[in-house]
Amino acid sequence: xxxxxxxxxxxxxxxxxxxxxxxxxxxxxxxxxxxxxxxxxxxxxxxxxxxxxxxxxxxxxxxxxxxxxxxxxxxxxxxxxxxxxxxxxxxxxxxxxxxxxxxxxxxxxxxxxxxxxxxxxxxxxxxxxxxxxxxxxxxxxxxxxxxxxxxxxxxxxxxxxxxxxxxxxxxxxxxxxxxxxxxxxxxxxxxxxxxxxxxxxxxxxxxxxxxxxxxxxxxxxxxxxxxxxxxxxxxxxxxxxxxxxxxxxxxxxxxxxxxxxxxxxxxxxxxxxxxxxxxxxxxxxxxxxxxxxxxxxxxxxxxxxxxxxxxxxxxxxxxxxxxxxxxxxxxxxxxxxxxxxxxxxxxxxxxxxxxxxxxxxxxxxxxxxxxxxxxxxxxxxxxxxxxxxxxxxxxxxxxxxxxxxxxxxxxxxxxxxxxxxxxxxxxxxxxxxxxxxxxxxxxxxxxxxxxxxxxxxxxxxxx
Amino acid sequence: xxxxxxxxxxxxxxxxxxxxxxxxxxxxxxxxxxxxxxxxxxxxxxxxxxxxxxxxxxxxxxxxxxxxxxxxxxxxxxxxxxxxxxxxxxxxxxxxxxxxxxxxxxxxxxxxxxxxxxxxxxxxxxxxxxxxxxxxxxxxxxxxxxxxxxxxxxxxxxxxxxxxxxxxxxxxxxxxxxxxxxxxxxxxxxxxxxxxxxxxxxxxxxxxxxxxxxxxxxxxxxxxxxxxxxxxxxxxxxxxxxxxxxxxxxxxxxxxxxxxxxxxxxxxxxxxxxxxxxxxxxxxxxxxxxxxxxxxxxxxxxxxxxxxxxxxxxxxxxxxxxxxxxxxxxxxxxxxxxxxxxxxxxxxxxxxxxxxxxxxxxxxxxxxxxxxxxxxxxxxxxxxxxxxxxxxxxxxxxxxxxxxxxxxxxxxxxxxxxxxxxxxxxxxxxxxxxxxxxxxxxxxxxxxxxxxxxxxxxxxxxx
Numbered sequence: 001x002x003x004x005x006x007x008x009x010x011x012x013x014x015x016x017x018x019x020x021x022x023x024x025x026x027x028x029x030x031x032x033x034x035x036x037x038x039x040x041x042x043x044x045x046x047x048x049x050x051x052x053x054x055x056x057x058x059x060x061x062x063x064x065x066x067x068x069x070x071x072x073x074x075x076x077x078x079x080x081x082x083x084x085x086x087x088x089x090x091x092x093x094x095x096x097x098x099x100x101x102x103x104x105x106x107x108x109x110x111x112x113x114x115x116x117x118x119x120x121x122x123x124x125x126x127x128x129x130x131x132x133x134x135x136x137x138x139x140x141x142x143x144x145x146x147x148x149x150x151x152x153x154x155x156x157x158x159x160x161x162x163x164x165x166x167x168x169x170x171x172x173x174x175x176x177x178x179x180x181x182x183x184x185x186x187x188x189x190x191x192x193x194x195x196x197x198x199x200x201x202x203x204x205x206x207x208x209x210x211x212x213x214x215x216x217x218x219x220x221x222x223x224x225x226x227x228x229x230x231x232x233x234x235x236x237x238x239x240x241x242x243x244x245x246x247x248x249x250x251x252x253x254x255x256x257x258x259x260x261x262x263x264x265x266x267x268x269x270x271x272x273x274x275x276x277x278x279x280x281x282x283x284x285x286x287x288x289x290x291x292x293x294x295x296x297x298x299x300x301x302x303x304x305x306x307x308x309x310x311x312x313x314x315x316x317x318x319x320x321x322x323x324x325x326x327x328x329x330x331x332x333x334x335x336x337x338x339x340x341x342x343x344x345x346x347x348x349x350x351x352x353x354x355x356x357x358x359x360x361x362x363x364x365x366x367x368x369x370x371x372x373x374x375x376x377x378x379x380x381x382x383x384x385x386x387x388x389x390x391x392x393x394x395x396x397x398x399x400x401x402x403x404x405x406x407x408x409x410x411x412x413x414x415x416x417x418x419x420x421x422x423x424x425x426x427x428x429x430x431x432x433x434x435x436x437x438x439x440x441x442x443x444x445x446x447x448x449x450x451x452x453x454x455x456x457x458x459x460x461x462x463x
Numbered sequence: 464x465x466x467x468x469x470x471x472x473x474x475x476x477x478x479x480x481x482x483x484x485x486x487x488x489x490x491x492x493x494x495x496x497x498x499x500x501x502x503x504x505x506x507x508x509x510x511x512x513x514x515x516x517x518x519x520x521x522x523x524x525x526x527x528x529x530x531x532x533x534x535x536x537x538x539x540x541x542x543x544x545x546x547x548x549x550x551x552x553x554x555x556x557x558x559x560x561x562x563x564x565x566x567x568x569x570x571x572x573x574x575x576x577x578x579x580x581x582x583x584x585x586x587x588x589x590x591x592x593x594x595x596x597x598x599x600x601x602x603x604x605x606x607x608x609x610x611x612x613x614x615x616x617x618x619x620x621x622x623x624x625x626x627x628x629x630x631x632x633x634x635x636x637x638x639x640x641x642x643x644x645x646x647x648x649x650x651x652x653x654x655x656x657x658x659x660x661x662x663x664x665x666x667x668x669x670x671x672x673x674x675x676x677x678x679x680x681x682x683x684x685x686x687x688x689x690x691x692x693x694x695x696x697x698x699x700x701x702x703x704x705x706x707x708x709x710x711x712x713x714x715x716x717x718x719x720x721x722x723x724x725x726x727x728x729x730x731x732x733x734x735x736x737x738x739x740x741x742x743x744x745x746x747x748x749x750x751x752x753x754x755x756x757x758x759x760x761x762x763x764x765x766x767x768x769x770x771x772x773x774x775x776x777x778x779x780x781x782x783x784x785x786x787x788x789x790x791x792x793x794x795x796x797x798x799x800x801x802x803x804x805x806x807x808x809x810x811x812x813x814x815x816x817x818x819x820x821x822x823x824x825x826x827x828x829x830x831x832x833x834x835x836x837x838x839x840x841x842x843x844x845x846x847x848x849x850x851x852x853x854x855x856x857x858x859x860x861x862x863x864x865x866x867x868x869x870x871x872x873x874x875x876x877x878x879x880x881x882x883x884x885x886x887x888x889x890x891x892x893x894x895x896x897x898x899x900x901x902x903x904x905x906x907x908x909x910x911x912x913x914x915x916x917x918x919x920x921x922x923x924x925x926x
Binding site: 088322343396435 | 787
């Protein structure tokens with residue numbers, strides 16, 4: 001099979017017990033609401049939820065592949081200047097689909113990829129110290145075109161490029177991904193004549209990985225962007241049915257909703273038993289947290305909703321978090337990511353046949369140990385009454401990752417309906433942004449600044 | 464000042480409100496119990512909590528520095544084979560104290576560092592494909608000497624070394640850190656004559672970063688191990704007082720305890736406003752989760768205790784998790800890590816003075832933006848009633864990181880007393896381990912295997 005598959009047996013009350021599991025009746029009762037939720041989401045596909053159609057944007061893909069082919073071999077480095085939705089998908093794709101040593105040993109002709117998703121001077125300063133901007137392509141990504149972090153990075157690297165290559169020569173080192181007409185970044189593209197790609201309307205940051213936001217850097221570093229979309233298409237088609245038990249997105253949304261509302265599990269752990277898939281958990285953490293974490297429901301009532309996403313990696317976190325998962329509060333549920341077939345076969349040699357402490361390992365394959373640890377943890381979680389499900393990838397490739405990305409996007413959209421929150425805004429980030437503008441002395445924020453200065457008078461408690 | 468400082472003003476009810484903050488009375492009431500807890504922990508320093516004395520192990524440090532000097536220049540790569548407590552500290556130290564591009568551009572003569580803390584064949588297989596074992600030093604770390612993951616890795620790399628360098632020649636490529644006499648790894652050291660270092664008794668994995676477990680790899684890749692210990696000593700001395708308001712470890716332990724027990728905040732977020740400190744959050748996540756996440760209290764009663772550690776990175780996660788933090792459930796409290804002085808100065812050029820959307824950035828330093836975003840987020844969290852404290856590092860160097868590590872270790876030990884759990888065992892990881900052994904067909908686990916095979920009969924629910 002080349003489909004990813006969700007096994008949620010261990011979430012059901014029949015296995016995990018009535019207190020922490022989902023009863024058949026509860027699950028079945030959601031079949032109607034979930035179908036209605038799916039229909040409500042799908043109905044907005046040609047309106048404000050255009051990300052639903054991204055898997056089919058063949059013309060955009062062609063444009064990206066043409067550009068990538070044109071610049072192939074010209075740059076040693078690709079740097080993504082972006083943050084949040086402009087960065088997490090790219091990091092996740094690079095980790096999942098390229099070698100962990102890609103940047104140290106870039107495969108013939110391919111550039112390295114750096115996703116600079118912070119404005120810590122110690123991150124940017126180190127990059128500038130170690131790399132040559134004249135061998136680098138910068139992909140500036142901001143839907144709004146006004147993100148302070150990304151615009152600062154752009155100003156910094158543009159200056160370095162102009163200094164080295166001149167006002168003309170620097171241009172081919174910058175490619176911009178932003179709104180088709182709105183925003184300051186689009187205005188700059190017009191002035192400078194930079195190459196650019198479009199984040200279409202109806203594609204919010206956290207739903208943008210299958211747009212040029214994620215596809216362009218992917219194509220540049222050798223990821224099969226067409227297979228990403230093909231996997232997403234397959235998932236989209238699997239999720240056309242409104243039959244709960246046959247639709248993975250509806251099922252996952254219902255499971256999340258019931259785990260939190262009915263089983264009192266506010267913490268959603270994505271537990272990747274794949275080193276390569278570990279950053280998919282970070283990508284999903286944004287998708288879930290920003291979409292469902294809301295003060296108000298859609299009628300304006302205060303609900304302070306939202307599961308807390310946590311990312312763990314197996315087997316690594318068996319030696320870190322599993323103690324808490326097995327013995328701590330019953331406030332978590334788990335989605336294990338499993339991989340059917342690894343790409344590498346690593347035999348474990350016998351070494352010391354006479355030492356029992358290692359001889360049970362000798363002669364086996366590392367994949368056997370990896371699978372035994374994963375299954376052992378699943379069994380331990382289940383026996384400790386900790387609800388868990390497993391999402392199995394046939395292998396980690398662009399096609400299966402494309403399925404996963406689209407599955408989670410659609411599932412979270414459906415969750416929005418079940419939680420009755422707007423899954424597509426993020427009003428809660430505004431306050432911090434405004435305060436930062438005020439502290440930066442941006443024009444128009446003077447009164448906020450005065451307020452802040454007055455407020456910070458209370459006696460500090462320090463040690 | 465070169466001391467790290469904790470500001471917990473925004474955890475107090477007077478700032479954050481009665482519902483989510485700590486009252487003066489509550490805080491003061493803990494002064495006695497915290498002093499008692501500290502004394503109970505300190506009393507075990509020469510018994511089973513020898514990690515308390517690690518900062519003063521001058522002879523061990525000398526031995527490590529001598530060995531490092533002896534092998535200096537001989538290896539291109541250092542690989543840590545270890546997991547959990549043998550890995551997380553090393554990753555945290557490398558990220559905090561070396562360049563993020565250390566492995567791509569190792570500073571003159573220093574080796575690269577790889578911490579292979581997983582048994583995913585796609586991780587090890589890629590390493591083997593890209594690097595030369597004959598230019599590599601492997602540091603095999605396991606206190607018990609029986610960790611399945613580490614022993615498998617050891618067998619795999621030993622075999623590759625022997626193949627390339629012969630049974631004699633391979634020896635200098637392996638250095639072992641394990642118990643002084645117990646365990647299979649110590650037995651192998653005896654047979655093979657490997658160089659070795661000792662994890663002393665009374666130093667559990669998660670409290671071992673200041674032992675050779677963390678010091679040896681640090682010294683090998685150019686981290687100032689002496690300054691790590693010196694920072695830890697300073698913190699140890701700061702924490703000698705039993706006066707709550709003057710002892711950072713007591714204070715942090717009391718804050719964690721009150722946040723969970725009295726303010727109903729089960730989720731503890733370490734929010735690092737330093738890209739370099741981000742993996743300190745992972746290290747702390749193990750320390751907190753494994754130490755306090757316990758089913759039974761010390762009298763044997765079922766308590767299912769334990770905060771859930773979450774790691775976030777600023778400003779990055781402002782564009783991912785902050786929406787949830789500001790608007791979601793009131794179930795979290797936050798420890799911001801702040802840095803007083805960055806090592807790099809990165810000016811933001813003006814670029815387009817006529818465009819207001821960027822001109823407020825131009826002429827400033829990147830550090831100003833970074834600080835404004837951090838303070839803006841702190842203000843937004845506070846105004847939304849989300850309790851937060853800030854731990855400020857004067858700068859990110861070995862001395863301040865040493866302070867942090869020891870502070871958190873001691874704080875967690877004190878928490879163990881306040882939560883009344885054994886902070887130094889991890890019974891909950893046993894079940895998964897046993898199940899994995901059974902699935903691997905290890906001798907002695909046959910009946911467990913039969914049990915598992917019988918149990919996995921229930922009808923699977925998949926989609």
